[in-house]
Amino acid sequence: xxxxxxxxxxxxxxxxxxxxxxxxxxxxxxxxxEIRLLEMAADEIFSNIVNYGYCDLRDGGRIDVSAEVRDGVxxxxxxxxxxxxxxxxxxxPDTGAGADERPIGGLGIYIVRNSVDAIEYSRREWRNVLxxxxxxxxx
Numbered sequence: 001x002x003x004x005x006x007x008x009x010x011x012x013x014x015x016x017x018x019x020x021x022x023x024x025x026x027x028x029x030x031x032x033x034e035i036r037l038l039e040m041a042a043d044e045i046f047s048n049i050v051n052y053g054y055c056d057l058r059d060g061g062r063i064d065v066s067a068e069v070r071d072g073v074x075x076x077x078x079x080x081x082x083x084x085x086x087x088x089x090x091x092x093p094d095t096g097a098g099a100d101e102r103p104i105g106g107l108g109i110y111i112v113r114n115s116v117d118a119i120e121y122s123r124r125e126w127r128n129v130l131x132x133x134x135x136x137x138x139x
Contacts, residue, residue, distance in 0.1 A: 001027065002068035007046075009054040009061035009080070017046055021067045021076060028069035030136035038074055041115045041132055044108040045078055045087075053082025053128065072137040073117075078130045085128060086121040087112070 003024040007013035018039050025035045046063065054061040064079040087109045113119060118133040 002066055004064065004066040007063050007065060009050045009063055009082070011047060011050055013063075014043060014046060017042055017065055020065055024067035025069060025074055025136065028074075028136075030069060030074060034074070034134065034136040037115050038076060038132065038134060038136075041112045042076055042078075044112050045130060045132070048085075048087075048108060049078060049080050049082055049128075053080055053085060055083070069136060072135055074132075074134050074136045076132045079127050081127050084123055087130070088119055088121055 001024070003020055005016060005020045007016055021039055021042055022035050025038065026032075042065075046065070049063055061080060061082055064077075066075075066077045068075055090109050112132070116132045116134045118131075120131045120133070122129050
């Protein structure tokens with residue numbers, strides 16, 4: 001079953017996003033470890049939308065989130081009308097360099113990419129639509 005919610009572009013809304021994801025995935029029988037991994041990825045995406053997509057308009061924007069499991073694959077979708085950003089186009093960080101040698105930032109999308117099976121991005125009707133997909137069961 002698909003569960004949806006609309007949240008203010010504010011980090012204080014993260015607990016609602018976690019609740020939406022965990023209830024949807026738990027109802028479908030997804031393992032707790034996979035739910036936590038997807039919550040971590042969702043935290044990064046939601047935070048990036050708030051901090052970069054809406055910049056200084058944090059309380060003026062909204063972020064629609066949906067979560068469902070279909071055929072054993074969890075899909076979490078974020079939709080917002082913030083600044084366009086396709087995370088698949090961002091270069092991977094140099095993880096071989098030491099922490100002091102790397103620029104600040106850039107690891108969040110890297111962590112998300114390594115936590116899910118697929119990231120799909122599109123721009124539809126002036127909105128960013130980003131979907132995270134991860135297999136959570138064999139069914």
